[in-house]
Amino acid sequence: MAYSDKVIDHYTNPRNVGTLDKSSHKVGTGLVGAPECGDVMRLQIQVDDNNVITDAKFKTFGCGSAIASSSLATEWLKGKSIDDAMKIDNMDIVEELALPPVKIHCSVLAEDAIKAAINDFRVKNGLAPIESEKVHH
Amino acid sequence: MNIPIYLDNNATTPMDPRVLEAMLPYFNEKFGNAASRNHAFGWVAEEAVDYAREQVAKLIGASEKEIIFTSGATESDNLAIKGVFEMYKEKGNHIITTVTEHKAVLDACKHVEKLGGKVTYLPVKEDGLVDLAVLEAAMTPETILVSIMYGNNEIGVIQPIKEISAIAHKHGALFMTDAVQAVGKIPVDVNADGIDLLALSAHKIYGPKGVGALYVRRKGPRVKVTAQMDGGGHERGMRSGTLNVPGIVGLGKACELCGQEMESEAKRLSALRDKLQSALTVLEESYVNGNVEHRLPHVANISFKYVEGEGLMMAMKDLAVSSGSACTSASLEPSYVLKSLGLSDDLAHSSIRFGLGRFTTEEEVDYAIEVTKKAVTHLRDLSPLWEMFKEGIDLNSIEWAEH
Numbered sequence: 001m002a003y004s005d006k007v008i009d010h011y012t013n014p015r016n017v018g019t020l021d022k023s024s025h026k027v028g029t030g031l032v033g034a035p036e037c038g039d040v041m042r043l044q045i046q047v048d049d050n051n052v053i054t055d056a057k058f059k060t061f062g063c064g065s066a067i068a069s070s071s072l073a074t075e076w077l078k079g080k081s082i083d084d085a086m087k088i089d090n091m092d093i094v095e096e097l098a099l100p101p102v103k104i105h106c107s108v109l110a111e112d113a114i115k116a117a118i119n120d121f122r123v124k125n126g127l128a129p130i131e132s133e134k135v136h137h
Numbered sequence: 138m139n140i141p142i143y144l145d146n147n148a149t150t151p152m153d154p155r156v157l158e159a160m161l162p163y164f165n166e167k168f169g170n171a172a173s174r175n176h177a178f179g180w181v182a183e184e185a186v187d188y189a190r191e192q193v194a195k196l197i198g199a200s201e202k203e204i205i206f207t208s209g210a211t212e213s214d215n216l217a218i219k220g221v222f223e224m225y226k227e228k229g230n231h232i233i234t235t236v237t238e239h240k241a242v243l244d245a246c247k248h249v250e251k252l253g254g255k256v257t258y259l260p261v262k263e264d265g266l267v268d269l270a271v272l273e274a275a276m277t278p279e280t281i282l283v284s285i286m287y288g289n290n291e292i293g294v295i296q297p298i299k300e301i302s303a304i305a306h307k308h309g310a311l312f313m314t315d316a317v318q319a320v321g322k323i324p325v326d327v328n329a330d331g332i333d334l335l336a337l338s339a340h341k342i343y344g345p346k347g348v349g350a351l352y353v354r355r356k357g358p359r360v361k362v363t364a365q366m367d368g369g370g371h372e373r374g375m376r377s378g379t380l381n382v383p384g385i386v387g388l389g390k391a392c393e394l395c396g397q398e399m400e401s402e403a404k405r406l407s408a409l410r411d412k413l414q415s416a417l418t419v420l421e422e423s424y425v426n427g428n429v430e431h432r433l434p435h436v437a438n439i440s441f442k443y444v445e446g447e448g449l450m451m452a453m454k455d456l457a458v459s460s461g462s463a464c465t466s467a468s469l470e471p472s473y474v475l476k477s478l479g480l481s482d483d484l485a486h487s488s489i490r491f492g493l494g495r496f497t498t499e500e501e502v503d504y505a506i507e508v509t510k511k512a513v514t515h516l517r518d519l520s521p522l523w524e525m526f527k528e529g530i531d532l533n534s535i536e537w538a539e540h
Contacts (some may be wrong), residue, residue, distance in 0.1 A: 003451070011448075011451060011452075014519060017518065017519055019524065031521065031535075032538060033537070033538070034521060034537030034538060035482070035483035035486070035532060035537065036481070036483055036486075036537070037482070038445050038446075038447075038471065038482075038483075038486040039445070040520075040521055040522055041521070042521035059519055059520060059521035059524060060519055060520070060521065061443065061444065061445050061448075061519075061520045061521060061522045061523075062445050062447075062448055063445055063447035063451070064447065064448055064450045064451040065518060066445075067448060081244075087430070111156035130485070
């Protein structure tokens with residue numbers, strides 16, 4: 001299966017690989033997927049007092065598309081408000097990376113990781129987690 | 138050195154130029170139908186086929202009358218299993234095989250089950266070998282066939298064929314083996330090994346695709362299989378269809394070359410494979426899958442824990458290898474062979490199969506070592522699981538959300 005140039009670019013030069021201090025109440029961490037399924041994503045956001053994401057980091061165990069999806073997600077998250085970040089849709093990732101149907105689950109996982117990170121941040125700061133009602137494509 | 142480097146010789150092999158040369162005249166110049174008995178065109182083709190039959194037979198210690206040409210090992214496996222089931226149904230309806238067989242055997246067995254047959258799928262031990270006591274216990278008076286592969290395509294383990302065939306014969310069953318990965322790579326002798334039926338393929342031994350053979354024993358006992366395709370009654374009535382003369386000539390030549398070069402090649406390849414394996418298992422948390430003593434000389438299947446196989450292959454794009462990770466398939470199920478060794482899914486997802494071949498050079502192996510090491514390190518830097526492992530977190534203590 002051929003990968004798109006954008007997947008190869010993100011895979012070869014992944015943006016924002018790393019780890020933020022998960023004990024900080026300004027950091028939200030989302031860990032999604034399972035080793036048995038061959039995909040685990042950890043996505044972290046650093047949020048300032050205005051609810052703007054100032055930094056985002058990831059580490060991913062998975063195929064090239066999974067790595068590229070999470071790398072792209074961190075790029076998109078930086079500078080976004082929490083509210084705008086919640087609006088990132090997995091299909092935006094599919095479109096940007098030209099993922100084939102068999103790789104759509106990688107984008108779903110990236111969206112799940114974003115939401116999990118935001119919810120972790122919310123819970124840490126005394127807010128209720130947001131339930132996602134979206135049905136994935 | 139040409140990039141990418143081909144290290145997937147268990148999937149298929151490049152054709153040896155000497156094989157191609159042998160085949161070429163039979164496409165146009167000597168195009169006759171081997172079944173045309175009454176003119177020179179037919180005689181020339183028939184002679185070429187007869188010669189190839191001898192070449193194939195010689196490689197496995199058989200008589201040329203025992204070789205049935207087919208379109209490849211999938212057809213040979215199907216013909217053997219379904220053909221024996223049909224031919225011997227008066228005698229019994231039970232077949233024994235293993236869970237690590239090639240799909241051609243497993244799916245032919247499933248077909249037999251649909252026809253009312255009973256099939257036992259034996260588990261294998263952690264090293265991939267069949268437990269002889271378990272085989273013995275599975276034999277029944279109804280057992281007509283034991284079908285167990287010679288060498289495994291994914292991990293390369295070689296089954297104790299002599300012991301297995303002895304058990305089958307003791308209980309009055311025939312013994313069949315899918316020897317696609319073993320023939321031409323290690324000595325295979327149908328008499329010494331007690332084999333009644335054997336499937337082989339040309340394209341795994343530097344011959345062309347689309348041709349293979351089934352060995353069917355003629356003496357002690359005389360084995361018969363019911364044809365699975367109706368037609369002109371070629372190949373002693375067991376396989377109808379005009380013979381693929383150029384392909385058969387290629388298979389014959391490929392067998393002859395393997396016979397001549399196997400011994401030195403096996404030594405050369407096992408030394409290269411061992412070099413690759415020792416260099417890669419220096420990496421932390423890397424494991425060789427399958428028994429390392431009873432193993433084909435050219436195969437190494439290694440799991441690099443905490444990295445995912447498909448992602449790893451992408452970082453190793455200069456190498457053509459394959460992975461036990463089935464991330465590309467819709468099922469997301471990793472290799473059933475690796476799972477049947479008791480490997481956890483994550484280790485199965487993390488495996489890479491290196492398959493060396495006749496045209497693999499030491500320079501290529503050295504390069505493969507460098508590329509693989511770099512790729513594993515790169516992906517571990519990206520892996521949250523590696524980070525957790527390094528922090529001493531037990532991954533089993535985490536509640537993963539399976540998706």
